[in-house]
Amino acid sequence: MAAQEWTLKRNCSLTPRQxxxxxxxxxxxxxxxxxxxxxxxVRYVLSFALLEMAAxxxxxxxxARHATDRERIALVGDCLLVELVEAEQTRKFRLNRYLTxxxxxxxxxxxxxxxxxxxxxxxxxxxxxxxxxxxxLELARELRRGLAAAN
Numbered sequence: 042m043a044a045q046e047w048t049l050k051r052n053c054s055l056t057p058r059q060x061x062x063x064x065x066x067x068x069x070x071x072x073x074x075x076x077x078x079x080x081x082x083v084r085y086v087l088s089f090a091l092l093e094m095a096a097x098x099x100x101x102x103x104x105a106r107h108a109t110d111r112e113r114i115a116l117v118g119d120c121l122l123v124e125l126v127e128a129e130q131t132r133k134f135r136l137n138r139y140l141t142x143x144x145x146x147x148x149x150x151x152x153x154x155x156x157x158x159x160x161x162x163x164x165x166x167x168x169x170x171x172x173x174x175x176x177x178l179e180l181a182r183e184l185r186r187g188l189a190a191a192n
Contacts, residue, residue: 047114049176052167111124113126116138116184121157122134123135136162145178146165
């Protein structure tokens with residue numbers, strides 16, 4: 042049976058590498074301006090530039106840690122493989138295709154629930170509410186198709 046795969050990920054404008062280059066250029070500009078002020082005797086501007094770049098650096102670091110977050114759901118044979126990557130930590134689950142139930146989101150803030158033999162996983166955090174429902178319908182349809190083919 043052919044594998045069906047869904048990859049759900051953040052919509053990030055910049056990769057962590059691009060963000061690092063942007064931050065370096067931002068620091069260069071800020072410290073250059075602060076350096077000119079320091080040469081003219083206004084040294085406290087350098088302190089504020091340092092504090093500002095530290096705050097921006099912290100925000101960029103948090104952003105970069107989560108820029109590659111993703112959820113990968115693959116239907117291979119009689120297994121539903123779920124891989125959740127968040128802040129460089131990966132959790133993997135292997136569910137029986139025929140025993141997995143898809144729980145549809147009831148409100149716009151709910152995620153898609155996958156339940157099978159004591160395991161409950163929520164996916165779809167990177168999708169809009171409408172797309173979550175579409176994804177749940179598509180996944181449930183694919184799971185049913187495998188069940189019909191097995192019978």
